[in-house]
Amino acid sequence: MNRRYFLDKITSSTILGLTFPLLGFEKNNLNSKKITILHTNDVHSHIDPFPANDPLNPNGGGVIARSKIINEIKKDNPNTLVLDAGDVFQGTPYFNFFGGEIELKLMSKMGYNASTLGNHEFDNGLKKLSESLKYANFSFLNSNYNLKNTPLENKIKKYEIYVIDGIRIGIFGLGIELNGLVEKKLYNGVRYLDPIEITNDITNKLKNEHQCDIIICLSHLGFKYDNKKEAMCDLILAKKTKNIDLIIGGHTHTFMTKPLEVNNLNGKRVIINQVGCFGINIGKIDFYLSKKTISKKTNAIKV
Amino acid sequence: MFFSCNNVNYQINNVELENIKVLNQSVKNEELEILIGPFKNKIKKLEKKIGYSLNSLSVRDGKLESSLGNFIADVLLNESDSLFKSISSKNIDFCLLNKGGIRGSLNQGNITQHDLITIMPFNNTSIVVKLSGLKVLELLQYLNIENIAHPVSGIKIEFENKKIKKVLIQNKKFNLNRAYYVLTSNYLQEGGDKMNFFKDPLEIYSLNTNIREELIKYISKIKNVKSELDNRIVRLK
Numbered sequence: 001m002n003r004r005y006f007l008d009k010i011t012s013s014t015i016l017g018l019t020f021p022l023l024g025f026e027k028n029n030l031n032s033k034k035i036t037i038l039h040t041n042d043v044h045s046h047i048d049p050f051p052a053n054d055p056l057n058p059n060g061g062g063v064i065a066r067s068k069i070i071n072e073i074k075k076d077n078p079n080t081l082v083l084d085a086g087d088v089f090q091g092t093p094y095f096n097f098f099g100g101e102i103e104l105k106l107m108s109k110m111g112y113n114a115s116t117l118g119n120h121e122f123d124n125g126l127k128k129l130s131e132s133l134k135y136a137n138f139s140f141l142n143s144n145y146n147l148k149n150t151p152l153e154n155k156i157k158k159y160e161i162y163v164i165d166g167i168r169i170g171i172f173g174l175g176i177e178l179n180g181l182v183e184k185k186l187y188n189g190v191r192y193l194d195p196i197e198i199t200n201d202i203t204n205k206l207k208n209e210h211q212c213d214i215i216i217c218l219s220h221l222g223f224k225y226d227n228k229k230e231a232m233c234d235l236i237l238a239k240k241t242k243n244i245d246l247i248i249g250g251h252t253h254t255f256m257t258k259p260l261e262v263n264n265l266n267g268k269r270v271i272i273n274q275v276g277c278f279g280i281n282i283g284k285i286d287f288y289l290s291k292k293t294i295s296k297k298t299n300a301i302k303v
Numbered sequence: 304m305f306f307s308c309n310n311v312n313y314q315i316n317n318v319e320l321e322n323i324k325v326l327n328q329s330v331k332n333e334e335l336e337i338l339i340g341p342f343k344n345k346i347k348k349l350e351k352k353i354g355y356s357l358n359s360l361s362v363r364d365g366k367l368e369s370s371l372g373n374f375i376a377d378v379l380l381n382e383s384d385s386l387f388k389s390i391s392s393k394n395i396d397f398c399l400l401n402k403g404g405i406r407g408s409l410n411q412g413n414i415t416q417h418d419l420i421t422i423m424p425f426n427n428t429s430i431v432v433k434l435s436g437l438k439v440l441e442l443l444q445y446l447n448i449e450n451i452a453h454p455v456s457g458i459k460i461e462f463e464n465k466k467i468k469k470v471l472i473q474n475k476k477f478n479l480n481r482a483y484y485v486l487t488s489n490y491l492q493e494g495g496d497k498m499n500f501f502k503d504p505l506e507i508y509s510l511n512t513n514i515r516e517e518l519i520k521y522i523s524k525i526k527n528v529k530s531e532l533d534n535r536i537v538r539l540k
Contacts, residue, residue: 033313044406045424047339049327053410055359059327063339066325067332091406093346093420102342109335123425167313180497183490213313227450245315259320271318281322288317 033165035214036080037285038070041250042277043084044091044120045103050278061279067110069282074111077286079164082111083171085250086118086220091278099124104135112138114160116173116218117145118250125186126151141173141218144198146191159202161210167289170206173218174199174237176251195221195232196240203243214287217244222251223274238262238270246285249274259285349417354522357529360409362402365452367462367536369402371409371422372454374530376400378521379514380456383429383486386510391484395431396472397457398486399442400514401496405454414522423515427488432504436479441500443467443477446536455535463539488514 049062074080088107089100100121107115117140121129130151133140143158159172177192199217206212217237225231234249242265249272259273275281360371380398387395407421434442446453447462461469470477482505489509492501522528 032316048343051410053412054408055361055410056408061325062327064330064332064335065327067335068328068330069323069325090424091421092424093349093417094342096420096424097346098342102339105338106335109338180494183493183495214315227448256322258322271320273320273322275322279325281324284321284323286319287315288319289313289315292312292314 031290033167033289034077034079035164035167035169035287035289036073036077037083037216037246037248037283037287038073038080039083039085039248039273039275039283039285040066040279040281041085041220041248041274042087042118042253043103043279044087044277045089045095045100046092046278047094047102047106048092050280057278057280063106063110063279066279066282070110073284079167081113081162081164081169081171083216083218083248084112084115085218085248085274086116086173086175087120087250087277088115088118090120090123095123099128100132101135104132108135108137112136113162114139114141114171114173114218116140116220116250117142117156117175118220119176119178119181122178122182122187122190126188126190130155141171142175143172143202144174144193144195146193147189150189152190159206161206161212167214168210168212169214169216170203170210170212171216171218172199172202172206173220175220176222177232195219195237199237199241199244203241207243213289214245215243216246216248218250219247220250223249223254223256223272224252234272234274235260235262238264238272240265242266242268244270245287246270247272248283253277255281259283346417349420350415352413352415353419353519354414354525355527356409356411356414357527358531359411360528360530362405362408362452365532367446367450367452367460367538368532368534369405369452369454370530370532371405372400372402372452373456373533373535374409374528375405375423375514375518376454376456377530378518379429380486382517382521383431383510383512386512387431387484387486387508390508390510391431393484394473395457395486396483398455399458399491399498400454400488401491401498402451402453403496404488404490414528416519419515419519419522423518425488425490425515427490427514429486429510429512429514429517430489430492431484431486431508431510432492432501433482433506434485434500434504435482436477438500438504439472439477439483439485440479442485442498443470445498445500450538452536458535460536461539462537468539 050057224235254274255276275283459471
């Protein structure tokens with residue numbers, strides 16, 4: 001955790017990602033569509049809020065308060081996706097006693113659309129993880145673990161495409177190298193593949209084959225590692241790949257006051273965001289999109 | 304068909320971002336409460352008081368050490384030493400755990416089993432390894448590079464300008480030519496957190512005691528606990 005304190009509500013009015021500077025473009029223009037992405041990471045089985053006397057996060061988090069925020073935002077914009085960047089499991093007795101059942105049931109009820117596999121998802125081994133997935137009515141996405149001949153084979157999707165109000169949103173997941181992080185016997189047979197190669201492959205597919213308008217990576221690689229500069233992380237991923245619009249990060253429990261913008265291999269902007277841990281914060285990202293057609297007449301007719 | 308031909312017809316013009324703090328405002332949500340209820344009731348028994356913390360202990364209140372890390376490593380070293388002696392007739396020299404193994408803080412006030420499970424959710428067990436002086440040097444270099452507050456006990460380290468300046472083990476100068484008995488967890492011994500110096504030790508003794516249970520036993524026995532920073536690992540410049 002990098003920050004002890006977090007402002008009550010950090011509103012960033014910074015306008016990012018102006019790849020096409022359209023003159024006179026208004027965000028509530030009738031031709032404009034708004035997609036809201038809500039996200040959490042590293043919730044670690046924190047279902048109840050922190051107590052009022054907690055020195056770091058008094059009254060912070062809790063599924064009931066989180067659910068209220070999600071519902072209010074969805075009411076405001078039904079075109080909302082709720083995502084998580086992994087480490088749903090491990091951290092309170094709820095996991096020790098019930099092995100993830102309650103976490104996944106609650107996320108299903110709260111309307112999560114997708115999550116990815118964090119290293120702690122493996123804490124009870126592959127078989128138990130595989131069995132617990134039946135409690136989730138949303139997908140766990142990962143594209144850089146080869147799961148062939150493991151209990152997770154065919155249970156984890158590489159990516160998923162969500163079509164909301166005509167907007168195609170491609171989401172894929174990346175996991176951290178488990179070697180040295182998780183006991184071998186708990187992930188036996190899972191092979192870690194290079195995130196950069198996989199990303200370029202998948203995003204190319206999402207962009208060109210599936211014609212996605214927004215591409216999101218759910219990453220449990222970690223934001224960055226100051227002591228191990230060469231270690232794979234979101235910052236390296238963003239710079240060395242193409243086509244990602246947004247990386248929703250996890251693992252390093254990084255409390256970002258404001259999402260970061262980075263230029264990708266093509267010089268286009270990638271947004272990286274991570275919201276600490278334990279469900280203390282929710283990230284909210286609104287994408288405003290418009291039709292790519294340049295002819296103004298077409299738009300006028302539609303109005 | 305017509306629409307699918309026109310799939311890529313949106314571009315992102317503008318992005319707005321906001322990180323929202325989630326705060327408990329005692330709102331009701333019957334649907335979720337009904338779902339949580341039975342699970343919550345089953346873990347209620349863990350709320351029984353086992354001890355009292357005289358101060359708030361955190362894992363991130365120091366630079367290269369922490370009050371909670373010091374507490375856990377000290378208790379584990381003290382409580383494991385007699386067991387180890389009964390197996391091997393030797394003493395443990397020092398203890399090294401990992402910061403990532405401690406997942407929460409201990410607030411001032413009553414301590415419950417629930418707190419201990421939250422702080423140490425993993426079912427890790429204690430293990431003692433005999434390491435050559437060279438492997439201990441590797442361990443020291445690891446701590447120097449990692450530069451985070453991994454909990455230790457029985458050892459004092461001074462780093463200066465990215466170098467290891469001074470090392471005391473059981474108050475004696477570190478000797479590269481002798482071997483040391485080091486207490487750690489099975490997770491780290493197996494290479495967790497890339498602590499590779501623990502792999503292939505000269506000797507290995509599995510104490511088979513669950514680290515969290517050792518702490519629960521100790522707190523239940525001692526009742527009032529207190530721990531502070533004591534500069535056991537410092538970086539001078």
